[in-house]
Amino acid sequence: MHDPLLLPELREMLNENDAPAMREFCTIFHPGVVAENLAALTPAEAWHVLSQSNLRQQVEIFEFMELDRQIELVSTIDKPRLSALIEEMSADDRAELLRNMDEDQVELLLPLIAQAERSDIRKLLSYPESSAGALMTTEYASLREELTVREALAALHSQAPNRETIYYVYVLDEARHLHGFVSLRKLILARPDALVRDIMETDVLSVNVNDDQEAVANKMARYDFIAIPVVDAEERLVGIITHDDVLDVMREEATEDAHRMGAVAPLEDGYLSTPFFTLAWKRGIWLILLLVAGFGTSSLLNLYDGVTEQHEWLVWFLPLVLASGGNSGSQSATLIIRSMSLGEMSRANQPRIIRREFATGLVLGSAMGLMAFVFASQYVQWPHALVVASTIALVVTFGTTNGTLLPIALRHLGCDPALMSNPLIASLSDALGVLIYYNVALLCLRLMSPAA
Secondary structure, three states: OOOOOHHHHHHHHHHHOOHHHHHHHHHHOOHHHHHHHHOOOOHHHHHHHHOOOOHHHHHHHHOOOOHHHHHHHHOOOOHHHHHHHHHHOOHHHHHHHHHOOOHHHHHHHHHHOOHHHHHHHHHHHOOOOOEHHHHOEOOEEEEOOOOEHHHHHHHHHHHHHHOOEEEEEEEEOOOOEEEEEEEHHHHHHOOOOOEHHHHOEOOOOOEEOOOEHHHHHHHHHHHOOOEEEEEOOOOEEEEEEEHHHHHHHHHHHHHHHHHHHOOOOOOOOOOOOOOHHHHHHHHHHHHHHHHHHHHHHHHHHHHOHHHHHHOOHHHHOHHHHHHHHHHHHHHHHHHHHHHHHOOOOOOOOHHHHHHHHHHHHHHHHHHHHHHHHHHHOOOOOHHHHHHHHHHHHHHHHHHHHHHHHHHHHHHHOOOOHHHOOHHHHHHHHHHHHHHHHHHHHHHHHHHHOOOO
């Protein structure tokens, strides 16, 4: 979102073609602030402002822009200028940009890029999109273990300008096998004549180049890493993943889960960037599925039409029963799916979690059933109120259990548990609620009929 105070000044600079002011604007403000304000301009205007600064500043600002805005901007400049921009970008950011550009355009562009950067780009683009390899950068700092601290600091001084981060420095052998790492803080505090091998950490937590990005993000969050090394099958260091890229992954995964939990197919772009009919389709396909589920519930209700005609009071409390089951199921599904996303659920603790949710459903169902009995007693005789109370206790218990078991079952089948959205859980709980409600009512009415 642009700054409402800065944007009018920026437009005035453009109208007056005030190059020094535009250069100062790009220099004194944070690149992210500049990028937010340039988002409100046309591509031509944005490039006019950017062209007043040097290439390094242009890249810093450009990297803070949203991906769809980057693609829009690069489509409006000539290839030599674009190749210079891409060469200066960080390895992971340029790979992400090129991965989302038209393949033919990328193939025409690559020959204009320097050989070293071109090889790096092809390597990063070869990894699957959701893998650690696609997320990593190859701009990491490395040392040999036989160096002294004095020599190591001198080596880092020359490496630093071309590295994304030097807080963690990785210790490698000639074949680039990862032997350990040392933090910059530890290097600074160590004796100048100490050897790197004597101060480095050898217990290195790393991820494989083919690991899923979400698993990498969870691992980094668990251990509070600023960066994590990425190795291949031979334990050779091929790159690192930094915390800023992991934040993007976690945001994307959380957004995707939120969409699925709300019964919307995940959007590839932002809400306003998604075409109208694409948005309608992604919502409509789930609504049709829920409509079919709703027809199933209606069909079940039709089976008990005769019971409803004889006992009209059953209809009065049907919404209460269905809402209780759907709400409890949605609660459980939300907790379980989020627990899975955070890596808190393993095969070993699944039985415990299922038992815990069943017990929770039983307690909540009993409490809600008691409240429902008191409420229903104001409108019907106490035997009928007992039917409502018993049904709610059962529906809440089974709804909670379903909300737990269905996401777990989906994960065992290799599907995303978030596919079990809250509306779908509610629809399934409605069908189950109708079956329980009418069968409990029929059983109780049959037991009470001789006394009547």
